[in-house]
Amino acid sequence: EPEVTQTPSHQVTQMGQEVILRCVPISNHLYFYWYRQILGQKVEFLVSFYNNEISEKSEIFDDQFSVERPDGSNFTLKIRSTKLEDSAMYFCASRETGLLGYFGPGTRLTVT
């Protein structure tokens, strides 16, 4: 069964550093998402991406965040200058045309 993959599984970084989280969505999917989940809290929408551009973003997705699809397979989330409160699980998801999204296993980001 096709699946969304994410790397790394765990990233530890110092406050102020830049991080790039990587995702490989399911190959024929067209819509891509990033969500985050602070430990013990709800899953929060960050951004959606379609046709090589951001289609929607939440209030959380400020100028520190950016997304890119550098080639035909990868979808990345960059955080330019990490803050302590960016520590969370970051989930990538993709979907074909319907509303059903497939989640990746997540990257645990720890900012120290």
Add this chain to the structure above:
Amino acid sequence: GQQVMQIPQYQHVQEGEDFTTYCNSSTTLSNIQWYKQRPGGHPVFLIQLVKSGEVKKQKRLTFQFGEAKKNSSLHITATQTTDVGTYFCAGGLINAGNNRKLIWGLGTSLAVNP
């Protein structure tokens, strides 16, 4: 803003007891999805409901979508220890620009005592 409220936040049951979690949206949804997240895992899709008043069953799990498409419930009959995890509802919205997104509830964490 658009919100999906989910209750209860936590639930402890004895194995064999029933369990229900409820979702209420502040706005009419195009669909609702349910996910289960095991401790340390990622949300795994369970089901999607689209039609007003829809009821779907998966073995011991019964999912309902309200007539007004603003609320939903997940009911588990005779819980087992394998049911442990956090159950999230996510309401699907289609905005004026035909962009689709999911609004997530806080989740209900279910603990089952053997």
